[in-house]
Amino acid sequence: MAAARGEFTSRFGFVMAAAGSAVGLGNIWGFPTQAASNGGAAFLLVYLALAFSLAYPALMAELILGRHAHANAVNALRLISPGTLLRRIGVSTGVIGLCVASLILSFYAIVAGWMIAFCLASIAGLLGLEGFAQWLTSFGAPRNITFMLLFMTLTIGIISEGVSEGIERWSARLMPALLVTLVLLVGYVLTLDGAMEGLKVYLLPDFERALSPKLIIAALGAAFFSLSLGVGTMLIYGSYISDKENLPLLGGMVTLVDISIAVLAGFLVLPAMYVALHNGVEIFTAGGTLISEDTLIFTVLPELFSTMGTAGIIVSITFFFLMSIAALTSSISMLEVPVAYTIEEHGVSRKKAVWVIGGIIAAISTVILFNFAQLFGLVIAFTTRYSQPLLGFMFCLYAGWVFNRNTLLQELRKGNPQVEQGLFWKIWPWYVKLVCPLIILAIFAQSLWG
Numbered sequence: 001m002a003a004a005r006g007e008f009t010s011r012f013g014f015v016m017a018a019a020g021s022a023v024g025l026g027n028i029w030g031f032p033t034q035a036a037s038n039g040g041a042a043f044l045l046v047y048l049a050l051a052f053s054l055a056y057p058a059l060m061a062e063l064i065l066g067r068h069a070h071a072n073a074v075n076a077l078r079l080i081s082p083g084t085l086l087r088r089i090g091v092s093t094g095v096i097g098l099c100v101a102s103l104i105l106s107f108y109a110i111v112a113g114w115m116i117a118f119c120l121a122s123i124a125g126l127l128g129l130e131g132f133a134q135w136l137t138s139f140g141a142p143r144n145i146t147f148m149l150l151f152m153t154l155t156i157g158i159i160s161e162g163v164s165e166g167i168e169r170w171s172a173r174l175m176p177a178l179l180v181t182l183v184l185l186v187g188y189v190l191t192l193d194g195a196m197e198g199l200k201v202y203l204l205p206d207f208e209r210a211l212s213p214k215l216i217i218a219a220l221g222a223a224f225f226s227l228s229l230g231v232g233t234m235l236i237y238g239s240y241i242s243d244k245e246n247l248p249l250l251g252g253m254v255t256l257v258d259i260s261i262a263v264l265a266g267f268l269v270l271p272a273m274y275v276a277l278h279n280g281v282e283i284f285t286a287g288g289t290l291i292s293e294d295t296l297i298f299t300v301l302p303e304l305f306s307t308m309g310t311a312g313i314i315v316s317i318t319f320f321f322l323m324s325i326a327a328l329t330s331s332i333s334m335l336e337v338p339v340a341y342t343i344e345e346h347g348v349s350r351k352k353a354v355w356v357i358g359g360i361i362a363a364i365s366t367v368i369l370f371n372f373a374q375l376f377g378l379v380i381a382f383t384t385r386y387s388q389p390l391l392g393f394m395f396c397l398y399a400g401w402v403f404n405r406n407t408l409l410q411e412l413r414k415g416n417p418q419v420e421q422g423l424f425w426k427i428w429p430w431y432v433k434l435v436c437p438l439i440i441l442a443i444f445a446q447s448l449w450g
């Protein structure tokens with residue numbers, strides 16, 4: 001993805017970029033943490049059901065609209081709308097989406113900053129700089145702000161250059177490395193005392209909990225967050241896909257990669273929690289709820305790494321380094337949303353747009369950091385739990401009701417001439433029209449009044 005449109009030259013390039021956007025802190029920090037605090041297996045079950053039945057169709061809505069319009073979300077929704085009213089609603093949806101994308105980046109940069117700090121802390125530990133390592137891993141305003149700013153600067157730097165081939169090639173190599181590290185860590189953690197306890201929590205569902213409104217809405221938010229939906233990120237990525245590509249297939253690949261990595265991370269984090277518990281680390285309050293949900297993995301993973309002796313330091317460096325990279329390939333896809341819009345709508349230069357918008361987002365992050373207890377959880381809940389699914393609902397409505405059915409078919413036929421005979425065309429159009437919006441509404445109604 002770069003300043004010019006139509007940039008993805010290969011299927012691999014797209015899948016890497018979109019998977020790079022999708023795979024991030026949501027998979028390894030968000031999903032397992034949520035699973036741990038929402039009944040483990042019950043959450044996993046609902047998450048999987050919602051990811052395939054709602055998030056995948058919503059992803060397809062964004063990809064199709066994006067490739068059709070070859071433009072950002074605001075322009076795309078404007079383009080397909082026939083009348084003034086629909087056009088206005090479409091434009092508002094796009095604009096709200098880019099505000100939400102910016103807010104998401106404002107908390108994402110904070111957590112990503114912690115990843116960098118923990119990576120450096122392990123290096124400092126290796127060099128014997130205990131005091132520095134201590135500072136890097138303790139929760140404090142100077143550390144938090146420093147690393148948030150560092151992460152934002154990296155994000156801004158990449159986006160202001162346009163995403164060069166470098167980052168694509170980079171993530172193509174580092175994503176597999178992340179996967180291998182994860183698999184090895186899972187293999188290791190399962191050999192430790194206490195891990196089986198965690199595995200049980202992760203795999204044995206309590207079906208009664210699976211029906212709780214709080215759990216369902218959390219799982220919906222997690223699925224939409226993990227696939228980067230609702231704010232126009234995937235729509236923009238869709239606008240860079242070549243007409244030769246088979247969209248349902250590409251979307252399916254991205255969904256599979258993303259969900260597999262989240263599920264895999266659960267096999268690491270939940271057992272690691274119980275290993276930590278076994279080693280005397282307090283992770284639950286007397287009432288049985290998790291202590292410090294948001295920073296959970298920063299407690300239990302270092303504890304896990306410390307059981308490995310010197311090798312643990314290397315593993316820790318590798319792990320937090322790869323997490324920082326995974327966060328970066330996601331954060332650039334968030335910043336690109338407001339930036340692409342500002343460039344295309346207001347004719348501002350890319351450099352200027354990136355620095356101004358990046359600066360505003362960093363300022364918001366700073367405000368969040370100074371009011372951490374009040375704002376951090378609130379911003380996450382507002383953006384991921386409520387805004388993303390509701391905006392996804394709007395994208396489904398536009399793809400299902402506003403977008404002309406023939407144009408839609410033409411769009412899908414481009415990379416897949418036989419699409420009419422396939423299952424996707426038989427199911428998706430009415431599904432995205434009726435089923436997706438109704439389920440999303442039902443989940444919200446249930447959570448508000450249930």
Ligand code: TRP
Binds near residue numbers: 022101228
């Ligand atoms: N999906 C990414 C993750 O799991 C985060 C992400 C990237 C995102 N772009 C987004 C989330 C747009 C919401 C909207 O970490």
